[in-house]
Amino acid sequence: MSRIGFKPVEIPENVTLELEGNILKVKGPKGELSQEIKDVELDIQDNVLHVKRLSESKHHRSMHGLYRSLIYNMVKGVSEGWTKELELVGVGYRASNQGQVLDLSLGFSHNILFELPPEVKVETVSEKGKNPIIKLTSHDKQLLGQVASKIRSLRKPEPYKGKGVRYVGEEIRRKAGKTA
Secondary structure, rough: OOHHHHHOEEEOOOEEEEEEEOEEEOOOOOOOEEEOOOOOEEEEEEEEEEEOOOOOHHHHHHHHHHHHHHHHHHHHHHHHOEEEEEEEEOOOOOOEOOEEEEEOOOOOOEEEEEEOOOOOEEEEEOOOOOOOEEEEEEEEHHHHHHHHHHHHHOOOOOOOOOOOOEOOOOOOOOOOOOOO
């Protein structure tokens, strides 16, 4: 049984929470996010938010931990922000960006132009002798994960040589291949 819903969410000084009906709006220096809240009750006291269940039913217990995690991700996102890093492993794999357009060379006959949403900021790092790295930052964790997953799906890491787009620090299960 999860106990994540009982943990209080600390609200930093530069973050404000507004509850209008059943929509929670979180504003901070990095941006603004909103989320519909139902099946739980919110209690804000002294810059600490507590999420409370309406009953002990299975549905309300599962929503308790879910909404606590979503609210925590929103508060951390608008105050500090989220970052994901992708690594391009393979000979000739390159990445560059012009504004919000990511130009990927992943071993296909043509380059892939990937347009990013305005909420996600991109930076590409290419050092000699190292794999190119794509750094994605945003205040919205859900959108950031979705964009990173979409970029990774353009050339998933394969199990024989490990070539492809992977998250930094991701372990790839390798296969032995043919023996002669």
